[in-house]
Amino acid sequence: MRRMAIPARTKDNMKTQTKICPFCAEDIPGESKVCPRCRQWLTLRSLSHPAYQLWIMMVPIIIAIFAWGWLALNRLEKITMPRPFYTEIPDSIGIIESKMIFKQTESGSRIFILGLVTNQSQISWESTEFECRFYDTNNTLVDVAHPHSSMTVQPHEDAAFSFWVRPNRATNDYISFKLKVVTARSTQTGY
Numbered sequence: 001m002r003r004m005a006i007p008a009r010t011k012d013n014m015k016t017q018t019k020i021c022p023f024c025a026e027d028i029p030g031e032s033k034v035c036p037r038c039r040q041w042l043t044l045r046s047l048s049h050p051a052y053q054l055w056i057m058m059v060p061i062i063i064a065i066f067a068w069g070w071l072a073l074n075r076l077e078k079i080t081m082p083r084p085f086y087t088e089i090p091d092s093i094g095i096i097e098s099k100m101i102f103k104q105t106e107s108g109s110r111i112f113i114l115g116l117v118t119n120q121s122q123i124s125w126e127s128t129e130f131e132c133r134f135y136d137t138n139n140t141l142v143d144v145a146h147p148h149s150s151m152t153v154q155p156h157e158d159a160a161f162s163f164w165v166r167p168n169r170a171t172n173d174y175i176s177f178k179l180k181v182v183t184a185r186s187t188q189t190g191y
């Protein structure tokens with residue numbers, strides 16, 4: 001059978017056709033988008049369809065619920081698994097060895113301190129802050145520095161560090177030094 005043989009439906013013809021509303025089971029005009037009886041939307045084509053309207057309204061609510069849940073979990077983790085502070089586990093990082101090296105650079109003299117630390121704790125530390133005190137021949141404090149090291153020290157591992165200071169006095173005033181770890185930051189996640 002050829003396609004053209006099917007009788008084309010005229011506009012009038014379509015208007016007279018009816019269908020059964022799936023919501024109220026009433027006989028309604030075939031072209032109805034909204035049921036004239038029960039006011040139910042019968043097509044999903046329109047963005048003003050209540051189903052779409054509901055979703056458009058729900059999206060920000062769903063996002064808010066997820067965001068709130070994430071924040072709540074984060075907070076719970078902070079309470080149940082607080083990030084350890086270095087002050088709670090002092091002396092976690094011990095200095096194994098350190099030495100002082102004098103160097104003359106184009107921009108003045110430098111004192112390099114290099115050495116090794118060991119982590120005696122179960123916690124992985126980073127951003128270690130040292131305190132370095134310098135003494136002269138009379139064992140008098142002549143200078144101090146608070147260098148930071150970006151190294152990460154894994155639990156029960158050693159790590160090498162190096163930093164330099166710009167001396168405020170003649171380098172021969174720097175006879176000895178004392179080095180200690182002031183603080184460090186835990187790499188434990190959760191923040």
Ligand SMILES: [Zn+2]
Pocket residue numbers: 021022023024025026035036037038039040
């Ligand atoms: Zn209806």
